[in-house]
Amino acid sequence: MNTIKLAIITSHPIQYYAPWFRYLASAGDLQIKVFYLWNFGVTHQIDTGFQQALQWDIPLLDGYEYEFVPNVSYKPGVHHFWGLQNPSLISQVKAYNPDAVFLMTYNYASIYKFLWKWNSSEIPLLFRGDSHRLLQPTGIKAWARQQFITQIYRRFAACLYVGKANYGYFQYHGVPSNHLFFAPHAVDNDRFFTQAESAKHQATIWKQELGIPSDHAVILFAGKFESKKRPLDLLQAFLAANLSQVSLLFVGAGSLEADLKTAAAHHSNIYFAPFQNQSLMPRTYAIADLVVLPSYGASETWGLAINEAMCLSRPVIVSNHVGCAQDLIHDKHNGLVFTAGNVSALVSSLQEAFSDRQRLRRWGEESQKIVSQYSYTHASKGLKQALQYVIAPSKEKFQLNK
Incomplete structure (x- = not known):
């Protein structure tokens, strides 16, 4: 019985996500590798929101496999579109030879390039986001943005939603309900x-x-x-x-x-x-x-x-x-x-x-x-359900714990 190899792409080590990666790795029914596009959080750098230099003081890289993808942006960060530019991302992920790729962000230069060039019919893509439309924009710009985002989501074989407002956001952008899996937002x-x-x-x-x-x-x-x-x-x-x-x-x-x-x-x-x-x-x-x-x-x-x-x-x-x-x-x-x-x-x-x-x-x-119902256990269940769905043609090869 084979183990699913999952590549996870995210911007940088985040205090809410790293413990989840550790949890997934410890479960034993997934082989994961996290590809980080920036090293904020584990090195001393300026946080634009707090307007001061910081480095998180809890372990963010322990207990799971990861690698950093070199970021050549002149101004690295997640506060602007060009803050993540990682030319070797595709080659590094391909070298891992995953069964599926799980993206946790997309609105950056590197990710758009990845989505454009990745053969998603051969190795499926999953996405987990948390956007909502609780403040609903109107007008031609809002319509154009809806059309654009709808095209982006068509690249994904499944999407994971974190809550009710996020579910509505995915549906507004054309993601069918059978492509949506509940993986609630959680902390450690x-x-x-x-x-x-x-x-x-x-x-x-x-x-x-x-x-x-x-x-x-x-x-x-x-x-x-x-x-x-x-x-x-x-x-x-x-x-x-x-x-x-x-x-x-x-x-x-x-x-x-x-x-x-x-x-x-x-x-x-x-x-x-x-x-x-x-x-x-x-x-x-x-x-x-x-x-x-x-x-x-x-x-x-x-x-x-x-x-x-x-x-x-x-x-x-x-x-x-x-x-x-x-x-x-x-x-x-x-x-x-x-x-x-x-x-x-x-x-x-x-x-x-x-x-x-x-x-x-x-x-x-x-x-x-x-x-207590918004935990890594519940988030992992949703991820595994999505994986079973997107790897359906060969799912007899895999067995994931529910």
Whole structure:
């Protein structure tokens, strides 16, 4: 019985995906090799969103086979189309001789070249994306973009969707339902579950160090301080909500940092902490009594910070432009969803959340139950179903664990 050889192409080592690759490799029924197009995350480089140099402090290259494909871009990165230019990508993947190729990104120069030249009738292509149309563009440009993306997706024998909004996006671009397989977005749940108790103890100490009153509940925003994340909306809503014994904590960095601190300067109970690396993220969520992600626009394709927060049993509030809203937030069971960009609606959501503190804690407990179904196990099941489908003519050669 042969093992399926799967080539995985992705931009760079990512803290959410590397543990999944390790999980796939350890399962034993797939032989995988990851082809990275850039070395961000494992070397010290500037992150354009955080506007500072960083390197993730958890292992991202352990436990699975990988190789880096030389990137000749004059300005490497994933923030622009020409940031990934890898002339040897096709030859390196061919040398691996895979049974299928799994792409986790496509909107870069290297990938378009790969899609144009790869013989997908001989070795099938799979794609996993997380885009959505929660903010629906209109007009001739939107129509032209739909037509173009529809042609791109025809290159793939199957697509993996991460949630409901993403499923709708694929269908809008002409992907038939029998070509779609559910592989939910997930983080390394086990890492957060196992560190939960120690993280709570660390958070108590950190709360004292930050000067937050011990009897205050904490609303947390953790991420990049940039306009699409709408941290200023949260600050304004917090001030308007006038919550008793509640503090607001911003953790991160970015272009809006000065604006946020200026807006908070003359108000009490608003605190700031710098960017926290991956090893400190369990503590970061553990300090919170409520986690809020108020993003606006199409760029918050999922919001994996919400998965992480829910692993720490945190209740959550997100805007309706956050990709995971329809999947992870069960209204008044583990959190609330408000209309993106509507500060008054966010004010009401904050007041509703803190109107019953015991209920808020129950919401957090429910969060962990919900997110346990969004795991690498479930994502792997979807991937294996897709592989069985695309390699159907010779599937008798292969046996994958369900």
